[in-house]
Amino acid sequence: MLPTRKLGSQGLTVSAIGLGLMGMSHAYGTADERDERESIATIHRAMELGCTFLDTAEAYGPYRNEELLARALQRLGSGARDRVTIATKFGFTFEDGKIAGVDSRPAHIREVVEGSLQRLETDRIDLLYQHRVDRTVPIEDVVGTMSDLVREGKVRYLGLSEAGEQTIRRAHAVHPISALQSEYSLWERNLEPRIIPLLRELGIGLVPFAPLGRGFLTGTMKRAEEYAEGDFRRGDPRYQGENFDANMNAARAVREVAAKKDATAAQIALAWLLHKGDDIVPIPGTKRRKYLEENVAAADVTLTHDDVAALDRALAPDRISGPRYGPAQQAQVDR
Numbered sequence: 001m002l003p004t005r006k007l008g009s010q011g012l013t014v015s016a017i018g019l020g021l022m023g024m025s026h027a028y029g030t031a032d033e034r035d036e037r038e039s040i041a042t043i044h045r046a047m048e049l050g051c052t053f054l055d056t057a058e059a060y061g062p063y064r065n066e067e068l069l070a071r072a073l074q075r076l077g078s079g080a081r082d083r084v085t086i087a088t089k090f091g092f093t094f095e096d097g098k099i100a101g102v103d104s105r106p107a108h109i110r111e112v113v114e115g116s117l118q119r120l121e122t123d124r125i126d127l128l129y130q131h132r133v134d135r136t137v138p139i140e141d142v143v144g145t146m147s148d149l150v151r152e153g154k155v156r157y158l159g160l161s162e163a164g165e166q167t168i169r170r171a172h173a174v175h176p177i178s179a180l181q182s183e184y185s186l187w188e189r190n191l192e193p194r195i196i197p198l199l200r201e202l203g204i205g206l207v208p209f210a211p212l213g214r215g216f217l218t219g220t221m222k223r224a225e226e227y228a229e230g231d232f233r234r235g236d237p238r239y240q241g242e243n244f245d246a247n248m249n250a251a252r253a254v255r256e257v258a259a260k261k262d263a264t265a266a267q268i269a270l271a272w273l274l275h276k277g278d279d280i281v282p283i284p285g286t287k288r289r290k291y292l293e294e295n296v297a298a299a300d301v302t303l304t305h306d307d308v309a310a311l312d313r314a315l316a317p318d319r320i321s322g323p324r325y326g327p328a329q330q331a332q333v334d335r
Contacts, residue, residue, distance in 0.1 A: 007205030008178030018053030020285030187213030253314030
């Protein structure tokens with residue numbers, strides 16, 4: 001069984017590795033490639049292994065991912081809801097099933113939370129994130145509304161996603177923030193200079209998404225043009241042209257350490273994150289039990305100081321080629 005870790009200082013305890021559910025309904029692959037039976041079996045297997053920190057959002061689908069999680073828990077019967085920690089997010093608007101913009105007005109937050117509670121078939125959200133910062137709404141108003149939801153018992157703990165330094169400080173002054181969700185991995189280390197020190201100053205946990213570099217650190221990725229239309233990776237700058245070649249070369253270091261440890265590259269990438277601090281809880285996403293089991297086993301991989309240092313050097317930020325997002329998505333990041 002997985003050990004647990006604490007996020008923040010407000011009492012939120014979660015499994016040391018979580019499960020990102022997004023790919024079961026959204027972004028990666030095509031609708032034809034998704035298998036709800038296997039997705040539900042993967043959620044059930046995660047719970048058996050003690051991987052009970054489950055990450056979803058209204059935007060995944062949209063809406064379908066929260067509904068999928070509810071069906072998975074419903075099939076296990078009474079008591080299943082109490083065995084998991086559910087994190088979900090608000091903050092987008094949608095048109096024709098696609099993200100159209102951001103909206104964190106207080107009335108919209110309440111509307112989204114009510115919708116999420118209905119779709120999840122639960123009476124509370126364990127960890128509620130603002131999915132992206134809405135620069136038109138003061139963060140004090142956003143967190144004030146989130147705090148009201150905590151007092152009403154509809155939400156237990158608060159989080160932010162892809163927020164910058166000033167937003168984090170201002171938010172935390174209104175109500176304690178338990179977790180920041182942001183991209184962080186051997187592949188993407190923009191949080192190290194300023195954000196991680198700030199989180200530790202304030203006692204906020206870090207939940208890295210895309211901890212395997214959207215799969216790139218496993219060494220099994222294809223070039224952008226080989227993915228189907230609608231797959232996120234098709235538009236990812238790091239999968240394109242010369243960037244792809246340079247990044248595959250850098251990621252080789254992970255596979256070399258994996259070979260020495262009799263582990264997989266994915267396990268090494270996750271173990272590196274776990275060794276970076278006990279306030280870090282990665283949420284690798286997968287749709288299949290095979291990869292879930294591989295990811296969870298990363299908690300048993302031991303890296304030495306020299307191992308971590310070698311990986312740090314091999315995948316230093318100047319070794320990674322291309323921005324992590326295209327211009328439109330990068331504009332939504334609060335830093």
